Amino acid sequence: MILLNDAQNIEDYLENGGFKALRRALEIEQDEIIREVESAGLVGRGGAAFPTGLKMKFVKNEKNTPKYVIANADEGEPGTFKDRALMEKNPYQILEGMIISAYAVGAKKGFFYVRYEYRDIAENIRKKVKELRRLGILGENIYGSKFSFDIEVVLGAGAYICGEATALMESIEGKRGYPRIKPPHSTQRGLWGKPTLTNNVETLANIPVIINMGGEKYHKLGKEGCSGPQLFSISGFVKKPGIYEYILGEKTIGEVIELAGGVDGNFKGVMLGGGASGYILNKDYLDMPLCFSDAKKRGVALGTGDIIVFNESVRIWDVLHNIARFFENESCGQCFPCRYGTKRMREIIEKIVNGKGTSEDIKKLNATARAMKIASLCPLGKSAMTAYESAMKNFHDDLMEVIK
Amino acid sequence: MEDKVVEIIEKHRKDDAKLLAILHDVQDKFGYIPEDAIKIIARELKMKKGEIYDTASFYSFFRFKPEGRHEVLVCDCIVCHIKGAEDIIKRLEDEFKVTMGETTKDGKYTFKMVEGLGHCEESPVMMVDGKLYGNLTPDRAVEILRRCEQ
Structure with a gap:
């Protein structure tokens, strides 16, 4: 395993070559680190799959200082729990990746933002940060170099939207977690208006790996269009739910389900790509390799890498109702299309679940979906209807059966 | 103060x-x-x-009035939902005579429905005073809470 190694204390981590990448990174040029990350082909693991090296380059090239880095551990997608597992088992690799990234872009201060539900983990990360300060791996002149960097751990307080990078920045600044209007992008004007690099914690854990093995070699892990290891959160009706690590493109959805013990009951479908904002897929997708480009070709996305397995007991309208309620609760309320759209979506689906759905309601749902996708300010509103739309495509007859 | x-x-x-x-x-x-x-x-x-x-006031876990001595977060995210969270919620509501979001009359428990505790491998789950309990059944959920009364 590359990411999910068990190294909960510093002795174990150092014994397995921990912080070797950081020491090496401090001896080379900032641009060289970014070049390695770019050639590795690493893309963000927080759902958006944006090229990490490119993001680093944007921040590095900004003249404005100070610069900041953020580790995003506001893992809020239902069905996604891989960041939690990674922070529990291998926290130092994330911190090492964060320090290397900070050095590469020229940041002196970082924030590690953890969701409230993982309060015990935030406490643990705080302890590790103190420990690293004591060891000279954080703070002034890291490993005797000219580079100084420190981390502040920030605990969220219950808001799904804060997983969105600019909402997260507002939250760190002590405000409501309202997403910002882009551009300017946060790589230019992020925290307190300064250039900011935000990465998911799993993304950060890949950085030391890349420095150790070299970008070219890392790039060869996987196939065209996707490189490196990825953590998959497998839950729902499988016999052995949990976190599974595979090289991207190596396994299909069906194979991963089998490796998680197989379906508990009779297979009906899966939800892929980031909990509530993911896609509801049928058996036709079981042969799809878990790779960004394969997913894109089929019109879906891997998102945060979660697979929720449905058996015959799962009713799709019921799932859609749960998702609609989720978005109604979690819409931050800042922009109208999302604030009203999520409410309307929940009301209509509720009517359908209660057996009173008509074809007129389906038309209204489709119109709401379109409007929210066009007019919402941030990805929450834009993706709130992804589950509904994909379910309509893949379980059309099933869904229309109850419509009058 | x-x-x-x-x-x-x-x-x-x-x-x-x-x-x-x-x-x-x-x-x-x-x-x-x-x-x-x-x-x-x-x-x-x-x-x-x-x-x-x-x-x-934007954040769901900040509160502005006193609550019960024990905070009970019952997860009803997609995964917990398809694995029977509704049955657990219904049973807790009956047993403790509250609806989600309320505090019991004796001030012992405040119940909240949440959507994603991040422990989907053990769904359905609930969290009591920060401690997670997984693979719940309605009976087990009640039993766990009765135990923390003692």
Whole structure:
């Protein structure tokens, strides 16, 4: 395993070559680190799959200082729990990746933002940060170099939207977690208006790996269009739910389900790509390799890498109702299309679940979906209807059966 | 109250991300965020009271009135939902004569429905005072809560 190694204390981590990448990174040029990350082909693991090296380059090239880095551990997608597992088992690799990234872009201060539900983990990360300060791996002149960097751990307080990078920045600044209007992008004007690099914690854990093995070699892990290891959160009706690590493109959805013990009951479908904002897929997708480009070709996305397995007991309208309620609760309320759209979506689906759905309601749902996708300010509103739309495509007859 | 809140503020004076950290500590100390504490925070941070409340009220885990002695978070995310969370919620509501979001009459428990505790491998789950309980059945959920009464 590359990411999910068990190294909960510093002795174990150092014994397995921990912080070797950081020491090496401090001896080379900032641009060289970014070049390695770019050639590795690493893309963000927080759902958006944006090229990490490119993001680093944007921040590095900004003249404005100070610069900041953020580790995003506001893992809020239902069905996604891989960041939690990674922070529990291998926290130092994330911190090492964060320090290397900070050095590469020229940041002196970082924030590690953890969701409230993982309060015990935030406490643990705080302890590790103190420990690293004591060891000279954080703070002034890291490993005797000219580079100084420190981390502040920030605990969220219950808001799904804060997983969105600019909402997260507002939250760190002590405000409501309202997403910002882009551009300017946060790589230019992020925290307190300064250039900011935000990465998911799993993304950060890949950085030391890349420095150790070299970008070219890392790039060869996987196939065209996707490189490196990825953590998959497998839950729902499988016999052995949990976190599974595979090289991207190596396994299909069906194979991963089998490796998680197989379906508990009779297979009906899966939800892929980031909990509530993911896609509801049928058996036709079981042969799809878990790779960004394969997913894109089929019109879906891997998102945060979660697979929720449905058996015959799962009713799709019921799932859609749960998702609609989720978005109604979690819409931050800042922009109208999302604030009203999520409410309307929940009301209509509720009517359908209660057996009173008509074809007129389906038309209204489709119109709401379109409007929210066009007019919402941030990805929450834009993706709130992804589950509904994909379910309509893949379980059309099933869904229309109850419509009058 | 004054001394305690000021002490908390001083502890975070050097932090860049102050406000959430202060609010968390105040809530831990008093069980909720009292209005007087908001006044003191506003004065010390040179902010308006409304600005503090504006931020605090956005987040679902900050509370402004006292709650039950035990905080019970019952997860009803997609995964817990398809694995029977509704049955658990219904049973808890019947057993403790509350609806989600309420505190029991004796002030022992406050129940909240949440959507994603991040332990989907053990769904359905609930969290009691920060401790997670997984693979629940309605009976087991009741039993766990009855146990923490003793």
